[in-house]
Amino acid sequence: MPIIELKDVRKTFRSPQGLPVAAVDGISFSVERGETLGIIGESGSGKSTLGRLILRLSEADSGTILLEGEDVRALSKAQLRKRRRRWQIVFQEPFASLNPRLTIRQIVEEPLIVARTYGSRAERLRRVTETLEEVGLSQDFLNRRPANLSGGQQQRVGIARCLVTDPALVVLDEPTSSLDLTIRASILRMLSRLQAARGLTYVFVSHDIETVRHFCSRVAVMHRGRFVEIGSTHDVLSNPQQPYTKALMSAAMPPIPYNPGTQEVMA
Amino acid sequence: MSIQGLPRTSPGLRVTQWARRGQTLLFNRSNTIMVALAVAIVVGLPLMAMFAPLPHDPLQPDTDAIGIAPGGTHWFGTDGNGMDVFSRTIEAAKLDLPVALAATALSLVVGVPLGLFATSGKLGDTIMRVIDAFAALPIIVIAVVSIKLLGGGATDVVLAIAVVAAPRFVRLSRAAAMALRSARYVEAAAAIGCSPLRIAFNHVFRNAYGVVLVQATLTAANALGTIAALNFLGVGVKPPTPTWGAMINDGASMLIRGEWWAAAFPTLAMLLAIGSLNVIAGAIETKIERVERAR
Numbered sequence: 001m002p003i004i005e006l007k008d009v010r011k012t013f014r015s016p017q018g019l020p021v022a023a024v025d026g027i028s029f030s031v032e033r034g035e036t037l038g039i040i041g042e043s044g045s046g047k048s049t050l051g052r053l054i055l056r057l058s059e060a061d062s063g064t065i066l067l068e069g070e071d072v073r074a075l076s077k078a079q080l081r082k083r084r085r086r087w088q089i090v091f092q093e094p095f096a097s098l099n100p101r102l103t104i105r106q107i108v109e110e111p112l113i114v115a116r117t118y119g120s121r122a123e124r125l126r127r128v129t130e131t132l133e134e135v136g137l138s139q140d141f142l143n144r145r146p147a148n149l150s151g152g153q154q155q156r157v158g159i160a161r162c163l164v165t166d167p168a169l170v171v172l173d174e175p176t177s178s179l180d181l182t183i184r185a186s187i188l189r190m191l192s193r194l195q196a197a198r199g200l201t202y203v204f205v206s207h208d209i210e211t212v213r214h215f216c217s218r219v220a221v222m223h224r225g226r227f228v229e230i231g232s233t234h235d236v237l238s239n240p241q242q243p244y245t246k247a248l249m250s251a252a253m254p255p256i257p258y259n260p261g262t263q264e265v266m267a
Numbered sequence: 268m269s270i271q272g273l274p275r276t277s278p279g280l281r282v283t284q285w286a287r288r289g290q291t292l293l294f295n296r297s298n299t300i301m302v303a304l305a306v307a308i309v310v311g312l313p314l315m316a317m318f319a320p321l322p323h324d325p326l327q328p329d330t331d332a333i334g335i336a337p338g339g340t341h342w343f344g345t346d347g348n349g350m351d352v353f354s355r356t357i358e359a360a361k362l363d364l365p366v367a368l369a370a371t372a373l374s375l376v377v378g379v380p381l382g383l384f385a386t387s388g389k390l391g392d393t394i395m396r397v398i399d400a401f402a403a404l405p406i407i408v409i410a411v412v413s414i415k416l417l418g419g420g421a422t423d424v425v426l427a428i429a430v431v432a433a434p435r436f437v438r439l440s441r442a443a444a445m446a447l448r449s450a451r452y453v454e455a456a457a458a459i460g461c462s463p464l465r466i467a468f469n470h471v472f473r474n475a476y477g478v479v480l481v482q483a484t485l486t487a488a489n490a491l492g493t494i495a496a497l498n499f500l501g502v503g504v505k506p507p508t509p510t511w512g513a514m515i516n517d518g519a520s521m522l523i524r525g526e527w528w529a530a531a532f533p534t535l536a537m538l539l540a541i542g543s544l545n546v547i548a549g550a551i552e553t554k555i556e557r558v559e560r561a562r
Contacts, residue, residue, distance in 0.1 A: 055458065057454065057457065057458055080460075081460040081461075081462065082460065083460075084458065084459055084460030085459070085460060088458065088459070089455075089458045091451055091454075091455060093451055096450070096451035096452065097451040097452050097454075097455045098452055098455070099452040099455075099456070099469075099470050099473065099474070100452075100474065101473045101474055102473075110456070110459060110461070110469075111459040111460065114459060114460045114461050114462075114465065115460065158455075161455075161459065162459075165459075
């Protein structure tokens, strides 16, 4: 049984002029346990919206979303809240996603408090400390606040908050795009290590082809609310079939800085 | 920083420097002292009225001592009934300040949750329209009418003032909730499974309580004025129980004979209390700004 299964999911927003804009326009796919699916596309292609729809952080207009076999759209608000500890998300802007008034300890402990099944205060603190250590933060961070941390450390806190309840599925919404290159690499390595250790399933939303190439087993290319291509990372990125994928790839910064003759104009 | 052709120290410059030094002394270095003093007045006055021995019985008229000027036996003089103005001024704090604070607390407890949850939906819209309707009514008139209707004890005054003050808190906390609703960490809180109640208090209110607190102290100051106005108009607590407003009313009739003390001292006490609350509000505001800047 796939851990994620989407069937013909749609979501339409209204533009400021009142015109309908299809952010997600009839998307279907499935993801197996332990897999990493990358979703790439340019800004406004609907990839972040899709990530939110999967977790029902935003309501889909139509379609079916099954997570671990459960129809997410049919759950009541209270049922959904109870299951949130299994299905988590890491946001793009690490600082904005952490409540500035809370300490790191309070931030990472909150999912445990909300879930109500993680025992006593001492038990929870032990879990928080362990999880922080797993993402590379020592006990010294427990009583600090987000503003006193670097961007990389803030994102580690964001990852700890999502992992502390032992989720099965994590949506990574451009988790490294606001970080600089060296930190980006160490965060990605850490995410891979955690995936192997915990058997996590990732949905990795990104606009960076090189990151996706190294991080994902499968990739979907999104354009104007639709998947134009989906397949194994190797197939899609080394032998793109669709003109849009080709254009997207040639628009990306090449790993070898200049290679004349491969530039194509974006559609 | 000297301008060519002008001496380094001119009288004007020196005055500016003195003024600046004075400002530093008043607002920075002894800020803590000012705030401590303000808290001491707001908390201490009622406590003094409750526990400290007053020089005279505040409710006992003395027909042999009517309208005596301030002096050795009667520090603030006596009023038209021969009652000791000092004792009454202190005694009034026992009623006026707690009533003002209780009314503020009540409007806070009612107003803030309403505001946090009135951000969207039909219920939210309805709440806001009712609040708007309230805001259109003249405050003192509502207070006078409702206190008359309710009977006129201290609790009725608390209720009336709370009703009048609550809309401000609804608006303020609603504005904060609206602004923070789209904050990323509020979305993150929903993503980890927080209930709307938990989000409202742990995430939204926690980042907005500063402004609400400032507003609360200012409301308390305002309430003191309103209470005095009500008692001045003879609505609310019945004589001879002393309140600053009623004392000012009594003393006003003596002013024409040049007997200023019966009205002046309760006025002074009221100003002191209101000023103290404003100082506290200012201190909270500065503290918040410092926290904001540290982010």
